[in-house]
Amino acid sequence: MTQLINSWAFWAFLAALFAALTAIFAKVGVENINADYATFLRTLVVILSLGIILYFTGQFQPLDQLSGKSLLFLILSGLATGASWLCYFRALKLGNASQVAPVDKLSVVLVALIGVFLLGEHLSGPAWTGVGLIAAGSLLVALG
Template sequence: MTWVGWALLSAFFAAMTALLAKLGVAHVDPNLATAVRTTVVVLFAWAIAVGFGGTRELSTLDRRTMLFLGASGVATALSWLCYFRALALGPASKVAPLDKLSVVFVLVLAWPVLGERPSLMTFVGGGMLTLGAIVLTLAR
């Protein structure tokens, strides 16, 4: 499968995350809900890594790689804590579009951080995503 197929599966599972998480935080503190979800993610991720032999590379990870993966983990944790708090307070149909503005943040930050030069279509698409998120959030 190409990266497009994997990206579409990611989008589908992210949608399921929003729906299932909204049901899960209905009667629970969002921080506890995030902790439970994260525990499941950690166990599942390690099971996949071990099952597919990915742990063989563990000893080859250098300090820089570990630093960036660790920082990414902290960013993920903060994102999930904020996401679950937002889901506890608001409707999933409005929280999810705002959360997907992460795509726009990636488009904007990929240039200075990764050196990916944006095209005119990148700006147009990012603007459309932003407008779409605003419209979906303001819709009744």
């Protein structure tokens, strides 16, 4: 069990599961509300939930213990997350969850490309094939 809990694949699968639930719950929740306000309410829930987890697990860290680089990139990540959520909720308000979610998952393709070209990561031939299939699959589901 410890090996499973320490596995990146376990946590990545849970992230995918919760992302799927996010799309379904958000689609129903945004039905009769402004998409930006829905994003705001969702964000409050995330902040409250994480605050409770950090409090009860004793994981708070003073900000002055973070490097400037870490802080800068966490701020940029937060801004990107906020922008992503705003766009995602707007898309869910306007479209079907079964179309919006696959297009959103094109982020997987973008992460692979950015990882290779900006972070110097390497993908094998089969991995590139997988990236291409994710792109094609996302588009086929969204547009089909």
